[in-house]
Amino acid sequence: MNIHTRFAPSPTGRLHLGHAYSALQAHDFARGAGGRFTLRIEDIDGTRSRPEHVAAILADLDWLGLIRDEPPTFQSQRLGLYQDALDRLRAMGLLYPCFCTRADIAASLSAPHGPDGPLYPGTCRGLVDPDLTRPHSWRLDMAKAVARTGALTWHDAEAGTVDADPASHGDVILARKDAPASYHLAVTVDDAAQGISHVVRGADLFAATHVHRLLQALLDLPTPEYRHHALLAGPDGQRLAKRHGAPTLESLRLAGEDGRALSDRLRKGEVPIGFGQIEA
Numbered sequence: 001m002n003i004h005t006r007f008a009p010s011p012t013g014r015l016h017l018g019h020a021y022s023a024l025q026a027h028d029f030a031r032g033a034g035g036r037f038t039l040r041i042e043d044i045d046g047t048r049s050r051p052e053h054v055a056a057i058l059a060d061l062d063w064l065g066l067i068r069d070e071p072p073t074f075q076s077q078r079l080g081l082y083q084d085a086l087d088r089l090r091a092m093g094l095l096y097p098c099f100c101t102r103a104d105i106a107a108s109l110s111a112p113h114g115p116d117g118p119l120y121p122g123t124c125r126g127l128v129d130p131d132l133t134r135p136h137s138w139r140l141d142m143a144k145a146v147a148r149t150g151a152l153t154w155h156d157a158e159a160g161t162v163d164a165d166p167a168s169h170g171d172v173i174l175a176r177k178d179a180p181a182s183y184h185l186a187v188t189v190d191d192a193a194q195g196i197s198h199v200v201r202g203a204d205l206f207a208a209t210h211v212h213r214l215l216q217a218l219l220d221l222p223t224p225e226y227r228h229h230a231l232l233a234g235p236d237g238q239r240l241a242k243r244h245g246a247p248t249l250e251s252l253r254l255a256g257e258d259g260r261a262l263s264d265r266l267r268k269g270e271v272p273i274g275f276g277q278i279e280a
């Protein structure tokens, strides 16, 4: 098997220690197996992605000693692939345009919650002759999609065989009003197109894999092996985030810290004072 892993940050901010830990996990897994490690810049969100964040990500990875085996790929340059996937799903009758705003959905008091917030109540499902000149997203008709694939499983190195439960996400968005694809679609298409054999990423993305597994089945794509690793926590035990005031990798780098030494400390599970590791 050709082992191939990736680190896939969204360039919407500077990287912090949690990103370093995640990139290390993916990098070291590939290195340990004689495989390849790739950087994919997930910049389909044109309003929040910034070139200066991309530049910092490249410098941070070099500083940490995480060498990539090929030049980085940019999702913004792969929009045709996502369009093809959307066209196929649309031709299967599995997509519908949705005109709702976030506020519309939040106002729907009956909406139950899924892993990413309120589940879409289905307001636009079944609209007759929708006006596609108005801003709209494209949603997956989850019930139809699940009926088409039947039961699915995927394998996680930590959790073992997992029964996919995409229905818990409801009618997810696959193309956004303001972006030509959603995270779920782009990541699934790219992991397959790039021959990613092992998706090594944080436990915060475990639930998303239910949707990715469904999309793989619908689009006849291979299913990689997964490993959702434990996350670094802030002093309050919650996932490390900007609110903890955790230093960015850039600030450590510019302060003259040794990035390779930091990588080695993270490998040994030693994290800077005040930051402990939590279980997935």
Ligand code: GLU
Pocket (backbone or CB within 6 Å): 007, 008, 009, 010, 042, 187, 201, 205
């Ligand atoms: N771009 C995603 C993020 O920064 C991660 C994608 C993935 O690893 O699947 O959260």
